[in-house]
Amino acid sequence: MAWKKIINRPDDFVDELTEALLLAHPDRLAPASTDRRALVRADAPLPGKVAIVTGGGSGHLPLFLGYVGHGLATGVAVGNVFSSPSAQQVAAATRASHGGAGVLYLYGNYGGDIYNFDLAADMVAPEGIATATVLGTDDILSAPAGKESSRRGVAGLFFAYKTAGAAAQNGCDLEQVRAVAQRTVDATRTMGVGLSPTILPAAGEATFSLDDGEMEVGIGIHGEPGSHRGPLESADEITDRFLAEILTELDPAPGDRVAVLVNGLGATPLEELYLIYRRVHQVLGRRGVLIHRHYIGEFATSLEMAGASLSIVRLDEELADLLDAPAASPFFSQGQVAPTASSAPEPTDAPLAASPTPATAPPVRRTGTPSRLRAALLEILTHLPAHAEELRALDAALGDGDLGITVSAGAEAVRSILLELPEDAHAADILTVSGTAFASANPSTFAALVGSGLMAAGAETTDGDVDVAGAARITDAVTRRIQERGGAQPGDKTLVDVLLPVHQALAGASDTLTPAQAAALAADTAQRAVTDTAHLASARGRAAWVGQRSVGERDPGSVAVLRFIETVRTHLS
16 A cells, blocks of 8 residues: 655655644744754753753654653653654753753663763763663563563653653752652553554655554554564453553552553554553452553554553552642643743744754864775765665564664765865774764664764774775774674674674784775675574564564664675775
């Protein structure tokens, strides 16, 4: 079936969305960056109050963007669809939100988000802005009991916004707000089911497929595969599946209080969500568990995905009081909240500022000799977008399907900035600006890790240009930084399983091979690594959430590295 969306140019989708929100809600929201990817409450900063900054990829409204307001988050940084915001965008939201009492970072447990929020914390620390972090980890089927810290954050993050936001509004200090958010996360469990896929505007392809009459239990909000696929069940049967898992872990006793959130994923009628709530109310009532509050509607979506999720949080006295507190944002309202004293400018008919100007190259060292590295990259990077569809399909099987976009956008961004460099630019500066451009083009886990690796290689490079030995050293530096930031080890089925043997092969033969021979050796080594690791279960990142279903699938990031090395071989031969 042909996909249909009411959009303009796919590449403008997110920028037009944030522009629309600012035009529609000038009394509630204000921009915190020229690209409008960082937004804050219109009355931010709040002097003496702890600020809460959240963020993540677009495509999940009202998640992230929709929970900026009184008694909720103070600021948000938003990336492209299903992709992380950049560290610069997070830092902008942090600075504009900070009222002098510190900032809590509260967002979902996704690798790219973690990397960019951590980097933002490093950026604002010298400015005297204290930060703390709490990650949403409520998706019960994304990791087994005992590994709760590895679970992804989904709709249950709403409860943490609500309780932590109320604590901050009440004047609690940073550690107290952090503790409230963490207790809420620890007491929340979510489980979802998908009935039809979502389609990324820029890709125009479904992130997964389901046969007629099928459902996917444990689906992620980026379309990540769940734990079970089978025939569509009734509303009561689906709800009973949810409750069997959630109540086993939360184990509420008779008389305990909980809050219930029945969430639509974007294309599910409200009537169907109420059928789920009906069953939840019946089952909890029979157990003697008291529903203190219930929320039914769309709280964390995945564009047009059909399906639903159920979140339950077990409440103590303090959390119940904080959940009851008034709150107001453009997408959520509870209780009576005084009108916001907006400091935002009045909206006009003129368009808001355009997307950020692409980063320009900083001053670089010059060697006096045309750079072979720069020339090779300018040629090689023109060919990488040709692999976008293959990488999208591989990533859709194990993750969220955006790797093709990430590699294409990164290649184009790096090529653009390299064209600004002089022909004799020093290799260290070529690597540094390439890493920055790649990480910023479409912020995601892969982009952040590879970009960080290139920047680390630039910091260690002393030679003005790159030979075979230099390529071995660069590969080593990139690999070490990726392991340091991402935590991957050999056998985890990540790009590290390709980079390590390639480094070893290059280091062992750098004195005897021509560049063309070295590239051929590296390509053959990378191909074997991709093939040899396909039988493994993925152990890091989003791919790890699909467990044994990753066995037999090639790792998308590893294939991206392979395609790059193969292109180098073609260029040098």
